[in-house]
Amino acid sequence: MTQKIRTLVVDDESLARRGLVVRLQAFDQIELLAECQSARQALAMIGEEQPDLVFLDIQMPSMNGFELLREVKASGFKMPLVVFVTAYDQYAIKAFEVRAIDYLLKPVDHERLEQSIKRIEKNLEQREQEQQQQRILNLLADATGEDCEDILKRLASGDDVNVARYPEHIAIKESGEITRVAINSIEWVDAAGDYMCIHASNETHILRRTMKELEEELNPQRFQRIHRSAIVNMEHVEKLCSRQNGEYHIVLRNGKELKVSRSYKDRIKKLILNP
Template identity: 40%
Template sequence: MIKLKTLIVDDEPLALKLLQAKLRKNPEIEIVGQCSNGREAISAIMDLAPDLVFLDIQMPGLNGFDVVKNLQSDVAPLIVFTTAYEQYALDAFDVHAVDYILKPIDDERVARAIKRAEQRLVTAQSEGSKSSILGAIDVIHHNSQTETSMPIATPANVIEQKVEAKVVIKDRDEITILKQSDVEWVDAAGDYVCLHAKGQTHIKRSTLKELLTELDENLFKRVHRSTIVNLNFIKKVIPHTKGEFFLQLGEFEKIKVSRNYKDAIKHFLAGEQ
């Protein structure tokens, strides 16, 4: 029998207790922790490495979507969203996420979510689940906008600005230009990269390899298979097990550094390029 290390996240104490009671009826579930806000959830996911997270969407501060966007894809668990609001694109969840549960939570929906998690665990471990969840978030974000098949004209000055240490992000009829110096870290998610800057996550269709050719190699270093950081935002270096360690960037961001890429950070700490 597969044992799913499970984390519960909800800002309502009664909701936490109810979900905990329902999950304990299922022998496949091993509850490893519970959190009451998004900040705690990110920290617990990094520390506990759960297989599955039951994640509330509506929370003060960081909501459920923010939690997913602030996770490295290599350490992102399977996600079951819980929500009391039908206006979220439930059909998109049904296609892209492991599952969603509409409150009030019942035993049947919990059992269905667990079954789906079991079925996807092997695939998620080999391919990662964050890219599909980001697909759902992207659908929700644009579900009220009109799709267009017309190509976006790229102004000539945008190409010039890429040379001036900026990143260009095309999103349907909009073009966002980020200063590279504002980008704190970048996370790969399938055919997309997530650029985290000034408290926002910008999703760009690109591979990490392609993006690295645009970024200043003296400013950005790869610290994991699918994660790079801006060295200027490193506040703390926290030792971890087996030669790995974490980088504390902002108030919420804690980035895991794998053994294969630790030398780049050691050179940085030693004042070397």
Template identity: 40%
Template sequence: MIKLNTILVDDEYSAVEGLRIRLEHFPEINIVGSACSVDDAIELINNKEIDLIFLDIEMPSKSGFELIKHFQPEACPAVIFVTAFHQHAVQAFEVRAIDYLLKPVKLDRLAEAIERVISKVKLFQKSELIALQQEVSSKSEQNKHSVNQSDYNFDSDHLVIRDAKNPIQIISFTDILWIDAAGDYMCVHTATDTHVMRARLKELESNMLPEAFLRIHKSTIVNLAYVRQLEPLRNSEYMATLTTGKTLKVSRTYSKQLKKLI
């Protein structure tokens, strides 16, 4: 069973205790601490390995959004906002929050939010990704004298990946929904799987991807065939919703080109 090291951040003691009681229904949640301010939360996070934060927004001195800024995007724990105010919802999803719960939190909505986190962790859990990276690096070292030292190959219709779990994965480009970066590695997402391969986003973009693929963020490329709608955010940014319901942020740098193509 997945265990999520979790902290609760809220300036109201009663809110923290009420949430703590509700979370007792979920064996996946391991509460390792609580904080009543952003500064206290940062100190707590610096001393513990945190997977999930239940985070209030309107707190004295600093808001919950200030805590998000403490992290690099790729290193941020999963965040579920818990607040009495609905007007921050758009901004919450701009920073890629997993969910946005209104106080008082209902148990069924809490269960739904936790299930979303668990699904996310199954794909991106740090220990799994590190293990994959190590195995792929090992294969790369073993094959360093071969003609093709990369962990992937391709033709006009398919991407071929050698990952840690399967010697060869042949993926049709038409099945790929989006690709995002994880350092020197890429996560290639289809409707049913996520494949990890050693490559850089710029390399994929310039060398192999069909025209249907477009960069929408410094760390994300999307297959335009799966973009269902664009929701405008602030500062000329957008939230792209895929046909699967997955949402991806479109940064201002790439939004103009995306709007032209869909």
């Protein structure tokens, strides 16, 4: 690994804590952030430093190691990799139930610690690869307008992923003039007979095209049909409201309310809950 493994050592026994720290100094890939003598202190450090790894004693006063992990999760902090270090082996099964990466018995010998760190490095490398893959998928999703899951399915089946290019502006001819309207400024579009009304930046432009033609030029990751004759820019949606009569309306940031037809309701609800 090119980056050091940012590490905390948590143990209420000073001798055990210092002994582990001394052994860890033999591994160049380990960067010791702090020694914590209590779970409360460790909780604060995890929230502040977001370490990659924690060597954690199980039996500690006030809050034990398992309780600390529950507090980390409840606080919404990034969960580090955990290696439990304890003088008792009866906690081994429970340690792996909470997905600890390893379980070391005190006193920890060098060979066993080396095995544990190799396992940690492998796990972190795999995690980094998965995060890189997700970043690439997100970029492809933005460029193609497809969901990440759909892209993975197409790649798995050997199909090509075509990168669509969506225009940044749309040209609208009105009263002998041609206005370039930024796509991102469009808040919503609604049909009016053979025309469409493009609502953007507190202005309304009239465009003589079909809804289907315009929809093909808009990135579906951002623009969604909410009605047979209406499209909205999801970046401008503030909330989705349900009425007593069962109808749904979206409210834009400018206060405009637009009705959502039943056929599009579930799709819009999903996008709002999982942007």
